[in-house]
Amino acid sequence: MSSALIAVIAGVGAGTGAAVARKFSSLYPVVCLARNPDNYNDLVKEINGNGGKAIGISTDISDSSSVKAAFSKIGDEFGKDYSIAAAIFNASGGFARKPFLELTEEEFQTPLNVSARGAFLFSQATLPLLLNATSKSKYPPSLIFTGATASVKGSALMSSFATGKWAVRSLSQSLAREFGPKGVHVSHAIIDGVIDIPRTKEWLKDLGPEAKISAEGIADSYWHLHTQPRTTFTWEVDIRPAVEKW
Amino acid sequence: MSSALIAVIAGVGAGTGAAVARKFSSLYPVVCLARNPDNYNDLVKEINGNGGKAIGISTDISDSSSVKAAFSKIGDEFGKDYSIAAAIFNASGGFARKPFLELTEEEFQTPLNVSARGAFLFSQATLPLLLNATSKSKYPPSLIFTGATASVKGSALMSSFATGKWAVRSLSQSLAREFGPKGVHVSHAIIDGVIDIPRTKEWLKDLGPEAKISAEGIADSYWHLHTQPRTTFTWEVDIRPAVEKW
Amino acid sequence: MSSALIAVIAGVGAGTGAAVARKFSSLYPVVCLARNPDNYNDLVKEINGNGGKAIGISTDISDSSSVKAAFSKIGDEFGKDYSIAAAIFNASGGFARKPFLELTEEEFQTPLNVSARGAFLFSQATLPLLLNATSKSKYPPSLIFTGATASVKGSALMSSFATGKWAVRSLSQSLAREFGPKGVHVSHAIIDGVIDIPRTKEWLKDLGPEAKISAEGIADSYWHLHTQPRTTFTWEVDIRPAVEKW
Amino acid sequence: MSSALIAVIAGVGAGTGAAVARKFSSLYPVVCLARNPDNYNDLVKEINGNGGKAIGISTDISDSSSVKAAFSKIGDEFGKDYSIAAAIFNASGGFARKPFLELTEEEFQTPLNVSARGAFLFSQATLPLLLNATSKSKYPPSLIFTGATASVKGSALMSSFATGKWAVRSLSQSLAREFGPKGVHVSHAIIDGVIDIPRTKEWLKDLGPEAKISAEGIADSYWHLHTQPRTTFTWEVDIRPAVEKW
Numbered sequence: 001m002s003s004a005l006i007a008v009i010a011g012v013g014a015g016t017g018a019a020v021a022r023k024f025s026s027l028y029p030v031v032c033l034a035r036n037p038d039n040y041n042d043l044v045k046e047i048n049g050n051g052g053k054a055i056g057i058s059t060d061i062s063d064s065s066s067v068k069a070a071f072s073k074i075g076d077e078f079g080k081d082y083s084i085a086a087a088i089f090n091a092s093g094g095f096a097r098k099p100f101l102e103l104t105e106e107e108f109q110t111p112l113n114v115s116a117r118g119a120f121l122f123s124q125a126t127l128p129l130l131l132n133a134t135s136k137s138k139y140p141p142s143l144i145f146t147g148a149t150a151s152v153k154g155s156a157l158m159s160s161f162a163t164g165k166w167a168v169r170s171l172s173q174s175l176a177r178e179f180g181p182k183g184v185h186v187s188h189a190i191i192d193g194v195i196d197i198p199r200t201k202e203w204l205k206d207l208g209p210e211a212k213i214s215a216e217g218i219a220d221s222y223w224h225l226h227t228q229p230r231t232t233f234t235w236e237v238d239i240r241p242a243v244e245k246w
Numbered sequence: 247m248s249s250a251l252i253a254v255i256a257g258v259g260a261g262t263g264a265a266v267a268r269k270f271s272s273l274y275p276v277v278c279l280a281r282n283p284d285n286y287n288d289l290v291k292e293i294n295g296n297g298g299k300a301i302g303i304s305t306d307i308s309d310s311s312s313v314k315a316a317f318s319k320i321g322d323e324f325g326k327d328y329s330i331a332a333a334i335f336n337a338s339g340g341f342a343r344k345p346f347l348e349l350t351e352e353e354f355q356t357p358l359n360v361s362a363r364g365a366f367l368f369s370q371a372t373l374p375l376l377l378n379a380t381s382k383s384k385y386p387p388s389l390i391f392t393g394a395t396a397s398v399k400g401s402a403l404m405s406s407f408a409t410g411k412w413a414v415r416s417l418s419q420s421l422a423r424e425f426g427p428k429g430v431h432v433s434h435a436i437i438d439g440v441i442d443i444p445r446t447k448e449w450l451k452d453l454g455p456e457a458k459i460s461a462e463g464i465a466d467s468y469w470h471l472h473t474q475p476r477t478t479f480t481w482e483v484d485i486r487p488a489v490e491k492w
Numbered sequence: 493m494s495s496a497l498i499a500v501i502a503g504v505g506a507g508t509g510a511a512v513a514r515k516f517s518s519l520y521p522v523v524c525l526a527r528n529p530d531n532y533n534d535l536v537k538e539i540n541g542n543g544g545k546a547i548g549i550s551t552d553i554s555d556s557s558s559v560k561a562a563f564s565k566i567g568d569e570f571g572k573d574y575s576i577a578a579a580i581f582n583a584s585g586g587f588a589r590k591p592f593l594e595l596t597e598e599e600f601q602t603p604l605n606v607s608a609r610g611a612f613l614f615s616q617a618t619l620p621l622l623l624n625a626t627s628k629s630k631y632p633p634s635l636i637f638t639g640a641t642a643s644v645k646g647s648a649l650m651s652s653f654a655t656g657k658w659a660v661r662s663l664s665q666s667l668a669r670e671f672g673p674k675g676v677h678v679s680h681a682i683i684d685g686v687i688d689i690p691r692t693k694e695w696l697k698d699l700g701p702e703a704k705i706s707a708e709g710i711a712d713s714y715w716h717l718h719t720q721p722r723t724t725f726t727w728e729v730d731i732r733p734a735v736e737k738w
Numbered sequence: 739m740s741s742a743l744i745a746v747i748a749g750v751g752a753g754t755g756a757a758v759a760r761k762f763s764s765l766y767p768v769v770c771l772a773r774n775p776d777n778y779n780d781l782v783k784e785i786n787g788n789g790g791k792a793i794g795i796s797t798d799i800s801d802s803s804s805v806k807a808a809f810s811k812i813g814d815e816f817g818k819d820y821s822i823a824a825a826i827f828n829a830s831g832g833f834a835r836k837p838f839l840e841l842t843e844e845e846f847q848t849p850l851n852v853s854a855r856g857a858f859l860f861s862q863a864t865l866p867l868l869l870n871a872t873s874k875s876k877y878p879p880s881l882i883f884t885g886a887t888a889s890v891k892g893s894a895l896m897s898s899f900a901t902g903k904w905a906v907r908s909l910s911q912s913l914a915r916e917f918g919p920k921g922v923h924v925s926h927a928i929i930d931g932v933i934d935i936p937r938t939k940e941w942l943k944d945l946g947p948e949a950k951i952s953a954e955g956i957a958d959s960y961w962h963l964h965t966q967p968r969t970t971f972t973w974e975v976d977i978r979p980a981v982e983k984w
Contacts, residue, residue: 103858109858112854112855124841159913162912170897170905174896178837196477210477217475221470229463232466232487233485241478347620366597366655373593401666401669402666403666409612409659416655420647421592421651672980672981706967713970722948722979722981728975732973734968738915
């Protein structure tokens with residue numbers, strides 16, 4: 001087997017993760033990471049059925065041994081000399097929107113672990129393999145972090161989510177500065193709005209059919225980031241529906 | 247003649263403006279505005295020679311009667327019911343990098359006029375025609391402003407440039423909030439680095455062949471902004487070479 | 493007459509300007525600049541009646557000859573070797589909150605002239621005299637710019653105000669970087685809310701007696717900025733009522 | 739014993755923490771928290787010797803049971819109905835400035851725990867007692883977080899420090915928005931430069947005697963924040979030496 005060049009997506013669910021996996025599967029075998037296999041099983045079948053290549057691995061991105069095991073399985077699948085052309089960190093812990101003094105320590109810590117430690121573990125696992133890809137990949141290898149409104153705004157009642165998202169944005173900036181000159185393109189996307197997924201089907205209906213962000217639109221923007229040449233790297237984009245108030 | 251759908255670029259020179267004109271000429275007739283016809287004459291010939299359609303109009307973007315005259319000529323050329331699919335404001339006045347107390351009032355005012363008043367006049371001239379395009383254009387009509395490092399940082403000695411660039415960034419944000427819900431996509435691009443044009447040929451050579459921003463890369467990113475659907479509008483991107491220190 | 497050390501406030505009205513003049517008059521003779529003498533006449537009498545020293549000069553801060561005339565009068569009053577311990581730029585043009593396409597060029601340009609050109613002219617007039625004060629003033633000489641919510645947010649319909657405020661913020665940052673090392677303390681204050689003045693007496697009453705910013709509180713914060721030593725300069729503060737939504 | 743009104747400082751060392759403790763001891767009994775008693779023993783003696791009142795408690799601010807034990811001891815000392823007039827979070831874990839791929843998980847996690855979890859635990863412990871103080875304290879009760887350059891910039895090689903500092907800044911903004919309307923003044927100070935303490939004695943000597951931030955200057959600014967009335971709350975200030983490049 002010649003050396004494989006793959007895409008890895010952490011935090012695959014119904015929205016951004018799935019759309020990104022579909023988009024990047026047009027050029028790369030894709031690995032879908034999520035804690036719950038229900039989040040990727042149908043997607044993996046769909047991509048494989050459409051002539052692409054995909055595998056799913058149940059992974060707790062905030063746990064170093066789980067992350068290690070996942071990348072060991074990826075090596076089993078793609079050979080020891082595989083490289084990563086694109087790594088997308090799309091994980092977010094569920095969080096509690098509630099008055100600060102009602103938060104338990106666990107409610108504060110768990111989303112922070114998924115966001116900040118998860119982003120750290122995912123970056124440490126993928127960056128050596130992204131660096132390996134610089135000479136092999138048509139496009140500069142990409143490490144893309146999915147952010148949110150809460151990545152740039154600490155709203156009242158949102159501290160359990162926002163602290164981790166600010167931490168990830170910070171990490172992405174440090175990594176962009178360190179790894180850009182080494183040829184890895186590190187980006188951060190502020191997704192500012194509600195994504196159009198089954199769970200949000202009934203939301204914002206009064207604002208019309210375009211009030212929610214299309215996950216495919218996000219995937220197209222991630223693909224654009226991925227295809228930017230070394231002379232023209234974007235660190236950050238924001239993305240929102242035309243009708244969004246901001 | 248059926249109603250035309252065109253692109254208008256203000257501030258066409260050797261770099262971003264020319265690359266954007268070439269890129270957008272693949273789908274639209276393009277109008278190139280610059281004070282000095284030398285800045286667009288060859289480009290207009292080139293585009294027309296390659297099967298595209300381009301015209302150039304000598305325009306002082308900071309002068310309302312000059313802007314009015316330019317759009318009157320555009321109407322003469324494309325018919326009274328033309329619309330604008332993409333308007334790119336890429337103008338910048340020359341500026342003096344010098345100690346603040348050595349700046350003359352004119353040295354402070356002129357680049358501010360080009361940036362802030364120019365952006366105002368260009369936006370007022372194009373927005374009605376961009377709004378007209380919402381039902382005709384395949385892609386949401388786009389109004390894109392070219393920014394710089396100085397759009398987000400007021401460095402010492404750079405006040406004559408930065409004040410206007412901050413003003414333009416502010417204007418672009420106000421317009422994005424007002425016109426996004428009406429279907430016009432307003433964006434701002436922070437071009438953070440030196441653009442690779444004949445004038446900068448000898449700059450940054452020690453940093454290698456990719457130390458300067460490719461104008462074509464910028465044009466590709468503007469095109470990506472233009473093709474984003476209404477569910478997925480980006481207001482701001484930053485663009486810099488992989489090797490840039492920031 | 494020994495060399496005078498004075499404070500100059502541009503944009504004296506019922507709120508911040510008057511409170512700052514009163515506060516700084518405890519240590520310095522104060523010069524109040526405003527276009528309309530009604531804005532400072534009573535204040536000047538009040539300060540002089542309370543044992544302080546104040547003069548008012550009718551000045552159009554956006555007009556270079558008017559600014560020149562004002563500083564000539566200050567020289568007549570305080571002697572040719574006077575210095576400035578504190579210069580506060582508090583001017584804002586009235587502006588039209590309206591849809592962008594309904595703005596006249598004058599409605600856009602006039603507040604921009606007051607903010608951006610006014611700040612430029614005021615800074616050029618005061619900085620040489622602030623530099624002169626570095627060896628004479630107990631506290632590092634201060635140049636303070638009053639900003640607003642619109643200094644950091646370009647809201648829809650607010651472009652005629654925000655563009656100038658962003659420009660001033662940018663200028664203040666460039667000047668802080670250039671003149672800090674020379675001993676002049678340049679600051680910018682984001683006043684984020686409604687100031688409690690006669691004109692706003694009936695506003696926000698349902699939010700209680702503390703829903704509006706006290707001009708005296710702003711003046712106290714400006715005084716604190718003025719008294720910071722060279723080891724501890726603040727460029728920017730934000731100020732808002734405890735109950736403000738932001 | 740009548741109900742006590744105290745100040746609590748987490749992260750007392752040679753610089754900011756000690757200066758803040760001295761400053762606030764002029765009005766309040768102060769509690770000094772640090773892991774290592776060497777960091778506060780002399781200070782506590784000094785304050786008590788100068789007619790103030792201080793106690794020190796060895797505390798691991800990133801550990802909930804240690805924090806709980808500390809506040810239990812504070813209750814033993816000051817009575818069950820004490821309130822907090824000022825709580826200052828000044829803790830920072832030591833961190834490794836090194837290439838990202840050389841960081842161990844522990845090197846990344848430990849400073850994040852001190853910053854983000856520490857700020858969470860300290861805020862949860864102090865906010866109920868700050869809320870209690872709103873009717874008793876002359877000045878609005880204050881919760882102040884000490885930030886750094888790394889609170890707003892994710893530099894290369896600094897990710898193990900910056901991620902936690904961004905998280906704390908985010909938390910401080912969420913808390914300012916939630917607790918401001920309840921009368922607690924939450925602030926964040928960006929300390930942008932080297933603080934003048936014994937450990938940094940030899941640093942930056944070529945830039946002159948004022949190249950380092952005076953901890954007393956920081957304490958004066960924190961005191962100013964504390965004394966701001968409810969009409970005039972500042973969330974954020976930046977502080978740096980006049981000569982600092984930024």
